Amino acid sequence: MISSVLVANRGEIACRIFRTCRELGIRTVAVYSDADADALHTRVADTAVRLPGAAPAGTYLRGDRIVKAALASGADAVHPGYGFLSENDGFARAVVDAGLTWIGPPPEAIEAMASKTRAKRLMGLAPLDAAEVTEADLPVLVKAAAGGGGRGMRIVRRLDELPDALEGARAEAASAFGDGEVFVEPYLEHGRHVEVQILADTHGTVWPLGTRDCSLQRRHQKVVEEAPAPGIGEELTKELHALSVRAARAVSYVGAGTVEFLVADGRAHFLEMNTRLQVEHPVTEAVFGLDLVAGQIRVAEGHALESDPPRPRGHAIEARLYAEDPAHGWAPQTGTLHRLAVPDGVRLDTGYTDGDTIGVHYDAMLAKVVAHAPTRAEAIRRLAGALESAAIHGPVTNRDLLVRSLRHEEFTAARMDTGFYDRHLAGLTEPAPDPYAPLAAALADARSRSRFGGWRNLPSQPQAKRYEMAGEEHEVRYRYTREGLAADGVRVVHADAGLVVLEVDGVRRTFEVCRYGDQVHVNTVRLTALPRFPDPASQLAPGSLVAPMPGTVVKIADGLTEGATVQAGQGLIWLEAMKMQHQISAPATGTLTALHAEPGRQVEPGMLLAVVQTP
Incomplete structure (x- = not known):
């Protein structure tokens, strides 16, 4: 029986594994870099061990340091999470050789499948030879042989772009995974990314757990995932399950893993096998009523699975909330996450809490928000509504993009593919700011600065404030009157430092206002308070x-x-x-x-x- 688990990872996945360990009565051990000294996963673990440095290459990718941390902390098992060393067979062997329990597949299975080139050959496929790619082969995809998460991938549409794509992919893969091997394969423009979750024990049982669709991707990294994959018929599902079980049995797989396919023209094209827990595993958990981390731990302890998996029920959708600006090249954002709160009724997996800092060293994902409902339409509505009303105060995020994506007609009709954002990004990121948000911000600020509530015996001269909203400058005017604050075209029903109620054409609207320095959040709108007079030196x-x-x-x-x-x-x-x-x-x-x-x-x-x- 496992009594103490070290999670060789950070952030959201470390916190998620710790949650299951606590429920099972298992002690938890975190490892942390200097950049993560105050991170949530460091704080919530029973024990935490420092990995000196900040860059992944010297911390979370140093298997020798992590094994030493496990032994020093008294852990008897190691869970790798996803990313970093989760698909590194050398690390898995080092864990086993140290006398620790490895909560993952055998090192031999990782070695066989962790390289996508070896995995393809194992499935009877072969990548293209980069030196022999011709115009007729285009477009092609340059892809890292190790790791995942969209890193080390480049689409090539012109032959003269191939050398730079190979160089860039190698550098990015080496930085993210410690392995710069890349390969080239045909790029299918309008395929759907469909995958099968598997769970296998040491007694020969392999469960194929439905299907997932992960077609909404940016930079080859998934953004929205769902289970089951909509529109996948019974025959194709059986084929996907059969291929997945075949891949698992080919390497004597044990534990949780995922077999990924590109589905185009009704056919399944094998992509790779991820020998680890996937980021999107919560949607499978919701549909099958499982805890896959608990399943991994039980399998690692030698327990047998039932002969058949549970029956699926309903539909689940997950959206990845990133600190990034989709309208400006998906640029990652940093700074303080002042507040993160989603309504009840959805699942929130995160590695952050209010007041945490989003740094520069690691992935920009803030959280995963998951909705489960009897039907796909209900799950879409529940998730879009929860995201729309969530309080996310801090750097720019992709929240608005997620809401619009979920409500887009292609998505609601299940006609999406991996080119969804190539076609629709401009429309999905078109600014749609609330015209009354700057006024609400100004009135709340006026109330917070007034000792006597703003009452005047005679109307004052108009006051003006400037805000940046959705890339544009907005100036609003208000004044103090005998009745309190007033503005043209609206009736100010109520105004204090945190809440403003305006009546516009007989309709009352409520605005929650929170200010952090010059950053102002009005409901879901993010504003920047501008100085009264612009600084000429800043131009x-x-x-x-x-x-x-x-x-x-x-x-x-x-x-x-x-x-x-x-x-x-x-x-x-x-x-x-x-x-x-x-x-x-x-x-x-x-x-x-x-x-x-x-x-x-x-x-x-x-x-x-x-x-x-x-x-």
């Missing part, structure tokens, strides 16, 4: 390229120097942040008149990197 020259996020400069375009001619859209500078590379491109054709970036330099948001002057 940048036309053509200035600034860092959209904190990160590290990892590459400058070959031969790029001041005075060089650059083309519109040409990649100039590459930043690495939150384990992803981000390209800074020339905004127009012109001359590079200034270059302030160099490889290895740490940059902050808004820092000037280069200037491109147009004729």
Whole structure:
């Protein structure tokens, strides 16, 4: 019997595993980098062991340090979570060799399937030879052989893009997984990403647990997942299950895993097998009434599964909430998460709590929100409603994108595919700000600053405040009267520092207002309070390229120097942040008149990197 589990991971998945361990009466051990010293997973574990440093390569990817931490803390088992070392057979062997229980598949199974190239050959498939790719093969996908999460992947549509794609994918894969091997495969433009959750024991039983659809993806990383996959008929489901069980038996698989496919033209194309727990496992748990982490632990203890899995019921959908700006290249965001609260009736898996800091070193996912209902339509409505009314105060997030995606006609009709955001991103990120949010913010601020509630014997001169909302500046005016605060075109029913009620054309609207420095949240709208008079020194020259996020400069375009001619859209500078590379491109054709970036330099948001002057 396992009595103490060290989770070789961080954030949301560590907290989720700890939750099950507590329910089972198992002691928990966390490992943490210096950047995670105050992280939620560090705080909630029974014991925590420091991994000196901040970068993944020296902390969560150091299997030797993690094994030492397990032994020092008295843990008798290790759970790898997902990402980092979860699919590293060398780490699994080191855990077993240290006399600890490995809560995962045998190292031999990981070795066989962790490399996507080996997995394809095991299933009778073979990747393309990068040196032999021709125009007829395009488009192709360059893909990391190890790991997952969309890292180390590039779509190539022109042959001259292939060398840079290979180089960039190798660098990103090496940084994220410690393995820079990549391969090339055909890219199917309009396929659906469908997968099968499996759970296998040491007694020969393999459960295929329904299907999941994960087609809504950005940068090849899943955003919305659901179970069961809609529109997948009984015959195709049987084929997917059979292929998944075949893959598991081929490597004597034990524990939880996922077999992934691309479904196109009614056919299943094998992609890979993830020899770990998936990020989206909660939707399968909801539909089958299972705790997959508890199942992993029981299997690791040698218990046998029942001959047949539980029967599925209803439909579940999960949305990944990211600190990122979808309208500006999915740029990750950092800062303080002042508040994170979702309504009752949905599941929230997160590694953050109010007041935590979202840093630059790791993935930008804040939480997973999961809804389960008798039907798909009800699950969509429940999840979209919960996200829409959630209080998420802090950096920009993808919350609005998620709500609009769930309500998009292609999604509600189950006609989505992996190209969904390529087609619809512009419309899904079109600003739709609340025109009364700036006024509510101004009235709440006026109340918070007034000692006597704003009452005046005679009407005052109009007061003005400026706010930035959805990239545009808004100026609002109000005044103090004998009846209190007033504004043209509306009736101020109530106003205090945290709550404003306005009546517009006979309809009352309520606004909850929270302010953190110059950042103001009015219901679900995020505003920035602007100074009364703009600072002339803050204006940048036309053509200035600034860092959209904190990160590290990892590459400058070959031969790029001041005075060089650059083309519109040409990649100039590459930043690495939150384990992803981000390209800074020339905004127009012109001359590079200034270059302030160099490889290895740490940059902050808004820092000037280069200037491109147009004729």
